[in-house]
Amino acid sequence: MKIEDRLSLLNYKTDKSYEHITINPSICETCPDHFCTFACPAKCYSLIEEKLNFKYEDCVECGTCDVACSHGSVAWNNTKGGHGVKYKYG
């Protein structure tokens, strides 16, 4: 099962006015490892034509990327007001 198919099973209430995680593209540009693309279990981080692409909409709010990024690019906050992932079972 592809990660995209697994993520499509999830219920998200996407916050259109607030991105709870932001990255600093100038840090990511020179990043030697892009460990986030391996660590993030929701594939929010991917390399597209060697450029780091990040999408907060698929985030399951585990916090892994904040620990994984050792270069200080990730600014991690909680989602607000009941937004974000909404597990059925957990």
Add this chain to the structure above:
Amino acid sequence: MSEFDVIVVGAGPAGASAAIKLAGSGSSVLLVERGDPPGSKNVSGGVLWGDSLGSVAPDWEKSAPMERYVEAKGVSFLTRDSKISIDFRSKKLQERRSGYTVLRTKLDGWLSKKAKDAGAMVASGITVDKLAFKDERVIGIEQDGDIITSDIVILAEGANPRVAINSGIRDRLKDRDVAIGVKEIIKLPEKTINERFNLTSSKMGFASEYVLGFLEGGVKAGGFIYTNKESISLGLVISMKEMRENNNTRSFDLIEQFKEHPYIAPLIEGGRVDEYSAHMVQEGGLKSVPQLYGNGFMVVGDGAGFSFSNGMVLQGMNYAIASGIAAAESAIKAKIKSNFTKDGLSSYEERLKSSFVLQDLMNFKGIEEVTWSDMIHRGIPNMTEELFLSLFSENGQPKAHMINLLIRAMGHSDVPRKDMVINMYRMLRRM
């Protein structure tokens, strides 16, 4: 005069238990949860071991939404072609108390309702920004520019403690503190589960941990399978350190390899994946425990690093509940003495030290070095596989003595014989 006696941040098992205990004793409690409804952000393996819920709700075994009682507990080593298992089943396990498999949206929803019934004010769908301080003392919490005051704040944020980090009372998490956990809920009919796992009834369940030494690139991970009423919780835990050192596998791909193993695939065949989830797991042991209390605050549950794993069991929720109760008791004591300073809350640490929460962490200091060792993941499984292959196959040759087989099998373990012996001794001591 504060608006509340206690504000609890986070309505997981730790926070909700603290709120229930406090509200039940007459304290005014505000329980704030960012998920809406409570539980919808929470994930665990999960088996709730022991009877810690008893101090929250004496009738919990009847009223709480448990899935199945663990009557069968397994530990398995998986190599590419083999599965070496302990499958422990005992009528006595029922009397001794094992645990129940749970689904967190149900359990946490129930706990929140208990808190509300006990008199706590439960505000869900609200994200607390940080602690509010005055004169180096916590006076409440800050949310969207407003300050809500309380004598004590109990932080029960879980494995990703943003409020504590944002408030400067703990460091950001490091590699050594956490593992990445991913999990799937696989739907299967109740009867099929009973049959596949040899369960005596639909109330009885199976829980097993797996040492996964066969994954691509040699990455080490631990797997788990727990049976719920009509689904299976199947997942995998991999330490951040291990991930970083093997920067070639993706966390979300590993679970597929586990599912495709020749002796796992038949267990979930025909099942429909109904949910995928991911969560950090506290893995750092005692050295990951942050400051547990200070002027006007206490930290409980996963957010305090309280969990236990020795490769054979994986526990967290029982530590969460016990620490939540301990914090509540300390808060009640502090209220009587009207002393909410660090000194006034110091009984919290004493309570933890005299209970299994901190004792387990102290007694099993350094266990994570064993659970993530080459020895556990490759040495023992490969050696045992070779030993059993020699013992259980018949090729018409004269049979060798066990000790010779063992020595020969050690050669297949990927770990030098000398290291094997030293490691085995260390491991037994630590466990």
Add this chain to the structure above:
Amino acid sequence: MGSNTNTGDFLVLEIIVMIKQVPDSQEVVIDPVTFTLNRGAARNVINPADENAIEAALRIKDKTNAHVTVITMGPPFAESALIDCMSRGVDDAVLVTDRAFAGADTYPTGLTLASTIKKLGKYDIIFAGEESTDSSTGHVGPGVAEFLGTDQASYTSESWYEDGFVYAKRELEDGTEVVKMKPPTLITVLTNANDPRRATLRKKIDAMKKGIKTMTLADLGMPPEWVGLRGSPTVVKSMRTIDEKKREGKKFKIEEIPKLVDELIEKKIISI
């Protein structure tokens, strides 16, 4: 949109918002055997368009001396949706609940809500979501306007109050129009018309302390045969699901756009 000072006929503008709790559409699943919607598996949420209606009301309150009341007809557990609305800035909440209301279609629902609004007293603007995700009829809002005999503006993306008049911007197929109405009036708000504000803890605490009001059939003084299933003219004869047709998908690179246009013309999808 002009800045607003309350110079009109009103001391306090009375705004009513009608909301409905619906099963979360992301969690409603189609039963693989019977092909019917299984709503039981889904948790309840505020109907998305109603969140936009709440926001539309609160935006008027931000600029005018207004008092906002949210009302819903539903089971007792709909209280959580009302508390949520109050946590965003709504002043009061009324839950209209009675076993007699069960099984109502859009006709008695509109009638019951209209009776509730009359019972509450003065009303200047009534907001509702354009339609609910669980039945998508879009009847209830306009129905209430008819029962109350007020003006109405549907399909609105924006509305404001100025010098005694209510203005609403309607999104139509061939463009937009702004209508100017004298209160009382009813406005239905499109899904995604605005970005609903979030609840705050302070307001949530206040909401939980204040609580909601409850009204029953007896409070409304309506004859029982007017409400619920008995008052519903709709009869569902049968239901069927329609198989989704697989759409043809094709990728074109930017330099192939002329080719794409040719193909679309060839397939009579577009014409020049």
